[in-house]
Amino acid sequence: xxxxxxxxxxxxxxxxxxxxxxxxxxxxxxxxxxxxxxxxxxxxxxxxxxxxxxxxxxxxxxxxxxxxxxxxxxxxxxxxxxxxxxxxxxxxxxxxxxxxxxxxxxxxxxxxxxxxxxxxxxxxxxxxxxxxxxxxxxxxxxxxxxxxxxxxxxxxxxxxxxxxxxxxxxxxxx
Numbered sequence: 001x002x003x004x005x006x007x008x009x010x011x012x013x014x015x016x017x018x019x020x021x022x023x024x025x026x027x028x029x030x031x032x033x034x035x036x037x038x039x040x041x042x043x044x045x046x047x048x049x050x051x052x053x054x055x056x057x058x059x060x061x062x063x064x065x066x067x068x069x070x071x072x073x074x075x076x077x078x079x080x081x082x083x084x085x086x087x088x089x090x091x092x093x094x095x096x097x098x099x100x101x102x103x104x105x106x107x108x109x110x111x112x113x114x115x116x117x118x119x120x121x122x123x124x125x126x127x128x129x130x131x132x133x134x135x136x137x138x139x140x141x142x143x144x145x146x147x148x149x150x151x152x153x154x155x156x157x158x159x160x161x162x163x164x165x166x167x168x169x170x171x172x173x174x
Contacts, residue, residue, distance in 0.1 A: 007126040007139040014120040019154050020069035021117050026080040029135035039083040054095035061096030068098035070157040074105040075171060085172060089164055099164035102157055110160055114153050125150045
């Protein structure tokens with residue numbers, strides 16, 4: 001049984017930190033579709049790309065809150081991941097969002113079978129649902145009894161991940 005709260009309620013009410021686990025190689029049908037098409041066409045990053053999210057993150061960070069995520073991926077990067085990391089992460093960092101990469105290229109995925117989620121203040125979980133093409137379908141706020149399971153997923157992901165900037169210097173595009 002889920003909660004009556006929505007993911008947006010959790011964003012409105014968190015006090016300390018919001019953590020996201022990303023597990024997919026392709027979110028191309030879930031927002032920034034035009035920007036992704038521009039990236040694929042070899043165009044430059046549009047002026048103001050992700051400005052609303054960067055501004056939102058900056059607001060949280062200025063209030064002393066932390067927004068951070070781990071993306072589980074393997075190389076070679078899909079075209080979408082090259083876009084997400086090269087344009088998205090490097091832009092969102094300007095607002096203070098922190099990124100970590102759990103690279104499974106040469107090791108097993110310690111969270112195989114775990115899907116995308118947000119964890120707020122270590123006490124509220126919003127699970128994300130996507131279709132096979134990477135289109136966001138819905139989010140579901142889980143009952144409080146499930147929280148410990150997701151705290152353990154977060155802790156495992158962080159313990160196996162490396163800071164994005166360090167990973168990008170080694171494997172990204174420079």
